[in-house]
Amino acid sequence: MKRWTKYIGTRLFYMALTLFIITSATFFLMNALPGTPYNNQDRLTQVQLDMLNKKYGFDQPLMQRYVNYLGNVLHGDFGVSLQFSDQPVATLLGQRIGPSIQLGLQAVAFGTVIGVFLGVIAAMHQNRALDVFCSLFAITGRSVPNFVVAVLLQFIFAVTLKWLPIGLWDEGFRSTILPTLALSISPMAESCRFIRTEMVEVLSSDYIELARAKGMSEIRIAFTHGLRNGLIPLITVLGPMTVSLMTGSLVVENIFAIPGIGEQFTKSILSNDYYTIMAVTILFSALLVSVIFLTDILYQIIDPRVRIEGAK
């Protein structure tokens, strides 16, 4: 137990350090970008510019602003958005992160379950018709952009069949179905391909042969001994995949008119919205770092071989 505490303590320290470095690097890089956050800067006089800079504190030396910013962030103050009439960034993101996270999680969960299932079936029928079918599906899924799928789904299920809403975020779960499906194509294809490769190897290992010699059926072998071992490495790719989906997809969110965060990030970069860029970056990094941390913990729980020394 003590080892666990120490292990987690060390990991948390490095996570904080990572976030600090990312935050600092982004801060300085961002300030090196050309232009100002004011969208009508060409028409501003020098006097007006000076006034605005003074208002937002941009007249101070860079180092001073950096220290101030860090201090504010530590107190939970992420500044105000320059493009959305001085609204606090935290409020803005808070309103929009919900849908993105929900869609991301749903897409990963659905995509992975289906993908893993297809991957196992493919591996069990290696180089036969079902395998070829699953592989074709995986290749298609990986090469067709998700917005194409999104438009297609929208056309079939919303426009033609009228089963589901065409967009917006106002019908609860029903609103999430089509965007979730569109976003789930990539985790589905990715995990199908990944699990197939992994399972082909696992299914040829000695302990699977022993399971056969015990008298177990192929399907039971694949989904117990096979999957237990094949799934472990998937955890590693699943983490980052989840984060990239949770942080929103600009195009899919646009197609379905979803008030998500993907759109906001892109806009904030284009318009030099300093505090929004910083906040979104910190948020993404924090998510990623935490997911990697959770992945490692999960690994240790699932795989008895990598449990930390002496942590029995």
Added chain:
Amino acid sequence: MEPILQVNHLSVSFDTYAGKVEAVRDISFNLQPGETLALVGESGCGKSVTCRTIMRLLARNANIDQGSVLFRGDDLLKKSNREMRAIRGGKIAMIFQDPMTSLDPTMQIGRQIAEAVTLHSRVSRRDAKKRAVQLLHQVGIENPEKRYRQYPHEFSGGQRQRIVIAIALAANPDILIADEPTTALDVTMQAQILDLIKEIQKATGTSVIFITHDLGVVANVADRVAVMYAGRIIEIGTADEVFYDPRHPYTWGLLASMPTLATDSETLYAIPGTPPTLIHPAPGDAFAPRNAYALEADRIADPPLFPVSATHLAATWLLDPRAPQVQPPESIRLRAEEYRQKQSAKGASL
């Protein structure tokens, strides 16, 4: 006694890009209830393929070209997959060569044993667990209740092989096939595992097919020995017959290359040459090209199995009445001599 297993004229081949690999060619043997039959021969001679055929665990590119495998009179080669699953592990169990990789690394070893128990009998979870603990105890794992919950990496190679044996014993099988169960272990472990298998056999009366390429191991466990070469059985007999009155030059070579207390490693004999390819094997005795005693006939026609005694057969033209008399090499004659002396000494002391 009715044999528990009869393998009749079995031939197995594999389709490969290089051609058809004739891994097992027309072999026949019987297994009596309670006996241990050793299958010996160099690497690649078809020992594992023979056993996998019995278990119906062959790779997908395998063809069973002819023959039958009768278990209590029923042809296993005609069974459906479902019927085979009941036999695998239930009636015929198998132990594999490498204990380090034979257990699922992500599952508690106790559960892997309990799983084998529940596959072949309707028992509650608790009873299966009880039986697993008892099996662990039987194969000599100390502290079985605690170790039930441990994972394979927490055991040594020898212990893991004991666990694999426990899995094999889970359903009280009639036949235990051990495919080189000691090859991957060090010498002391080997002896312990052999003792365990012998002990189990005494206690349960299972028949054992014991595969090895180590004749020293065979002398220790086998009632009868079948010597395989290039997919054929070239000599079969009781352990005494094969060890002390061998007739096939290949068996002579194997015995001569077996280290004994009298030989030191520098003078250890090795059979010259390598086994032949099994893709379109040439006619005649496959061993002929490596055989100093080969007759012209050996290169032309397959020698049949000539009976030496009621229990002893050997496939070499040397046993044909028309063949010239050939003396086996000296070391083999010495073995026979020593044996006869021992036997008569035994007889005198009785």
